[in-house]
Amino acid sequence: MGFEVESAQALKIENLTKNFKIDTGSVTALNNVNLTVKSGEFLSIVGASGCGKSTLLRIMVGLEKNYEGKILLGDEPIKGPGTDRGMVFQESRLFPWLTVEQNVAFGLSNKTYTADKNEIVQEHLELVGLNSFAKAYPHQLSGGMQQRISIARALVNKPKVLLLDEPFGALDAMTRINMQQEVLRIWEKEKTTMILVTHDIDEAIYLGDRVVVMSSRPGMVKKIVPVDLPRPRDRSSYDFMQIRKKIYDEFFAQVDRPFVYDI
Known part of the structure; x- marks a missing residue:
């Protein structure tokens, strides 16, 4: 089982909205996102393609600066890239x-x-x-x-926070599972706060203390699902599958129109 998550705040997002300018006007990628990440936590973020997951990570790491709202690392606002955040x-x-x-x-x-x-x-x-x-x-x-x-x-x-933007997406299935286990080993040893963006719901549950489900664009935090399972986790267990179903239900209940579920 992994170590116990501390109660201290590692990162906090308040009323975050991000718009991108395009030829025909603007597109809202993120709308009023509010999220608190605990120190030492492994947080997974899932959502459909284009919901702003990677944009959210880029804001956290300091690569995107033009947005509304506030993002704090500890008690200090993030103003740009820094060695207190790493990204993969x-x-x-x-x-x-x-x-x-x-x-x-x-x-x-x-x-x-x-x-x-x-x-x-x-x-x-x-x-x-x-x-x-x-x-x-x-x-x-x-x-x-x-x-x-x-x-x-x-x-x-x-770094205080390690951000992982679909780091295993290009790997074959077996290598991906091995890398998930490797990252968990490093997380438990280093006790670094980790935030993972992924399309893979099983991966999000296997790694995360909580899973943040994003709505389709504009991206908002639709639901946060706690993963109260002991480590190492059994992907075929009843409890694992129940959490998986809960997250899938959130996806398929999101919209009335069809769109590509890249999960």
Whole structure:
């Protein structure tokens, strides 16, 4: 079973609305989103394609600045990117001309560390189980190994929050399950607050302490489903399937018109 979630607030979103300008006017991607993430929590976010899930993560990491509302990290407003937040994308985004250890080292900020830089890099390679591949290049690694390097690079600055934007979407089914277990192991060891965006409802339940169900565009928090299941979780258990059904019911009850359910 995972560690107990602390009650302290890691991140808070208040009345968040995001509009994008297009040729014919504007599109509302997010509308009046309110959400509090607890320190040490693993939060999953699911929703149909185009509901603003990835936009929400980009706002959290500080890559989107033009929005209405407020977003706080602890008690401080987020004003842009910072080393207190790390992000892992669907693609590994490694530099092909750099070795594994050089890619991880690239993630280090310029702030002063008490430990040697190389020691920090090796510590994080060990964390993701790839210290023996330190001198390898990305093309010599599998897709799952490349994503582990991306996770190490995102964690190297000891962020308060790690944001995961469909990080396993390009992996085959078995590698995806292995990576889910790997991320859980890292979460339990590091106790970093993690926020995952995914189309995979089973994945959201398997990993999350809670699952946030987003409405179709404009994206709003439609429902938050607690996942009160012991870890490791059995995907075939009755309780797991009941939570899965509850989330699916929210999806299919959302709209009167048909749309693509990319889940």
